[in-house]
Amino acid sequence: MSKEPSTNLESAMQMLIKTFHKYSGKEGDKYTLSRGELRELLTEELGNYLGNAQDKDAVERVMNDLDSNNDGEVDFTEFIILMGALTVACNDFFLDSPAPKKADGKAGGDEKKE
Amino acid sequence: MSKEPSTNLESAMQMLIKTFHKYSGKEGDKYTLSRGELRELLTEELGNYLGNAQDKDAVERVMNDLDSNNDGEVDFTEFIILMGALTVACNDFFLDSPAPKKADGKAGGDEKKE
Numbered sequence: 001m002s003k004e005p006s007t008n009l010e011s012a013m014q015m016l017i018k019t020f021h022k023y024s025g026k027e028g029d030k031y032t033l034s035r036g037e038l039r040e041l042l043t044e045e046l047g048n049y050l051g052n053a054q055d056k057d058a059v060e061r062v063m064n065d066l067d068s069n070n071d072g073e074v075d076f077t078e079f080i081i082l083m084g085a086l087t088v089a090c091n092d093f094f095l096d097s098p099a100p101k102k103a104d105g106k107a108g109g110d111e112k113k114e
Numbered sequence: 115m116s117k118e119p120s121t122n123l124e125s126a127m128q129m130l131i132k133t134f135h136k137y138s139g140k141e142g143d144k145y146t147l148s149r150g151e152l153r154e155l156l157t158e159e160l161g162n163y164l165g166n167a168q169d170k171d172a173v174e175r176v177m178n179d180l181d182s183n184n185d186g187e188v189d190f191t192e193f194i195i196l197m198g199a200l201t202v203a204c205n206d207f208f209l210d211s212p213a214p215k216k217a218d219g220k221a222g223g224d225e226k227k228e
């Protein structure tokens with residue numbers, strides 16, 4: 001870990017690793033996220049993308065989807081699968097929106113033909 | 115896309131998306147990486163991790179592994195699967211090495227018991 005990341009991709013990989021361990025180390029097994037740690041991570045780090053992660057049900061659903069071995073913990077591989085799926089969804093969203101749209105309830109509705 | 119990413123995870127997602135499109139847009143289908151584009155991306159963006167990506171065979175192997183639908187192109191989802199696998203491998207590597215090791219051919223070999 002002596003080298004600093006020198007490209008955007010290397011930084012992205014380091015950020016994913018560091019963010020996971022920032023939360024996974026808080027309680028219990030320090031290499032996995034408990035429900036509480038997952039909730040904190042989703043709320044604090046992905047608030048913009050997952051607006052309603054505060055919603056208890058949403059965290060419960062994400063946890064159940066991710067926790068493929070049903071141990072109530074999300075390990076790093078499961079976390080990376082979530083991040084991959086979110087990134088693909090995010091990419092698709094931008095590809096599907098050729099022009100920037102307003103995000104405040106008027107998406108796509110403010111175009112006028114003349 | 116009006117909001118700047120405000121957390122490390124959001125930045126990581128944006129970097130993955132931007133880096134892919136920086137290379138995918140160079141030739142042919144602008145939403146997929148050709149062999150040439152993949153080689154450029156691996157060499158320029160992941161040189162530290164994949165030391166021998168200049169090696170033609172290595173690029174060929176990565177391409178064959180990733181290109182699950184055999185069209186000679188790597189799409190964004192295939193790219194994210196590669197990045198996920200690399201990030202998991204990278205995380206495992208750091209977890210397996212409690213102390214920093216020298217990377218220049220002496221890994222683990224310079225420890226002395228006294």
